[in-house]
Amino acid sequence: MPKINSKVEDVIMARIKAEEITMKPKWYFVMGSVFMLLGLVSLTIGSIFLTNLTLFLLKQHGPMGQWRLETLLNSFSWWIPVLTVLGMTVGVVMLRKYDFSYRKNLTIIVVGFIASIVVSAFLIDYLGLNKIWSQHGPMKKFYQQLENKNMAPGRRQNGSGRFRNRP
Amino acid sequence: MLYIKLTKMTDEEIIRQVQKGDKEIYARIVKRYQDKLIRYATYLVGDYHLASDVIQETFIKAYVNLNGFNIKRKFSSWIYRIAHNEAMNLLKKDKKQFSLGEHVEIDSNIDLEENLIKKELKAQTQRCLKQMSVIYREPLSLYFLEDKTYEEISDILRIPVGTVGTRINRAKVIMKKICQK
Numbered sequence: 049m050p051k052i053n054s055k056v057e058d059v060i061m062a063r064i065k066a067e068e069i070t071m072k073p074k075w076y077f078v079m080g081s082v083f084m085l086l087g088l089v090s091l092t093i094g095s096i097f098l099t100n101l102t103l104f105l106l107k108q109h110g111p112m113g114q115w116r117l118e119t120l121l122n123s124f125s126w127w128i129p130v131l132t133v134l135g136m137t138v139g140v141v142m143l144r145k146y147d148f149s150y151r152k153n154l155t156i157i158v159v160g161f162i163a164s165i166v167v168s169a170f171l172i173d174y175l176g177l178n179k180i181w182s183q184h185g186p187m188k189k190f191y192q193q194l195e196n197k198n199m200a201p202g203r204r205q206n207g208s209g210r211f212r213n214r215p
Numbered sequence: 216m217l218y219i220k221l222t223k224m225t226d227e228e229i230i231r232q233v234q235k236g237d238k239e240i241y242a243r244i245v246k247r248y249q250d251k252l253i254r255y256a257t258y259l260v261g262d263y264h265l266a267s268d269v270i271q272e273t274f275i276k277a278y279v280n281l282n283g284f285n286i287k288r289k290f291s292s293w294i295y296r297i298a299h300n301e302a303m304n305l306l307k308k309d310k311k312q313f314s315l316g317e318h319v320e321i322d323s324n325i326d327l328e329e330n331l332i333k334k335e336l337k338a339q340t341q342r343c344l345k346q347m348s349v350i351y352r353e354p355l356s357l358y359f360l361e362d363k364t365y366e367e368i369s370d371i372l373r374i375p376v377g378t379v380g381t382r383i384n385r386a387k388v389i390m391k392k393i394c395q396k
């Protein structure tokens with residue numbers, strides 16, 4: 049029958065004294081925490097932006113002010129909602145790394161995280177920030193490209209930012 | 216003199232000293248925890264020798280990551296958590312069903328035997344534990360055999376305190392069924 053003994057202690061202390069095993073420096077853990085926080089914040093901001101972009105594109109109407117489902121399905125930039133979902137998923141995985149995540153109800157944390165992203169996206173839409181971004185500043189070109197891709201061929205925007213008539 | 220001083224020091228105080236560069240006194244931590252952790256790992260992996268390897272790796276990982284330990288938190292929960300992770304990694308690697316060996320000697324130096332009822336419960340728990348699934352085996356062994364509180368178990372297993380309670384209650388029912396067979 050094996051008996052518990054102190055061999056573990058001897059082996060470990062011998063390896064520590066021989067410097068075979070060394071402690072990782074404090075800055076390694078500080079940097080880890082900083083990168084983790086930055087990653088989470090970036091993912092949250094990215095997810096808010098992409099959710100808002102999805103809303104913005106969904107609000108593009110076809111001729112006669114009606115939805116054109118077929119056009120929407122054919123030309124919609126599906127990578128945006130896919131990337132949004134991916135961002136949210138990675139965000140939830142990162143949130144779970146934090147100590148508070150297992151002390152609280154995980155469902156509430158996940159729902160809260162997703163809800164805050166969606167609400168923020170709606171808020172940006174409500175305040176009209178996406179319209180401002182699509183008409184001015186460095187994001188203008190990006191928005192116009194997406195708008196053009198998403199519209200029915202007859203309503204594509206010309207270079208001056210105006211819609212041209214259907215032929 | 217130094218020995219007396221060391222025995223009076225809390226785990227967290229010792230860790231602070233090790234972090235400052237006094238490597239030698241890490242031996243005190245190993246001495247304090249090795250038997251408890253080997254016993255705990257034996258409950259999980261079911262083999263004394265495997266458990267010893269798991270715990271050796273646990274102490275190495277704990278030492279390497281010692282600067283990442285927050286002194287304000289409880290060291291015992293932190294090291295049990297590392298032991299838990301190491302044991303789970305081993306269980307995942309070797310998917311064959313581990314069970315508690317018939318000839319495993321459990322170290323009983325700790326003051327758990329004072330209460331006769333608890334002793335009987337402990338012996339019964341050890342017999343029945345081997346037949347339980349690991350998700351119930353873990354909280355039950357930590358609660359009854361390692362004398363951990365719900366909060367400590369929550370920190371070790373990283374599950375909510377409510378879930379700890381639920382699992383322990385379910386484990387008791389399962390154990391009752393198993394033991395009464």
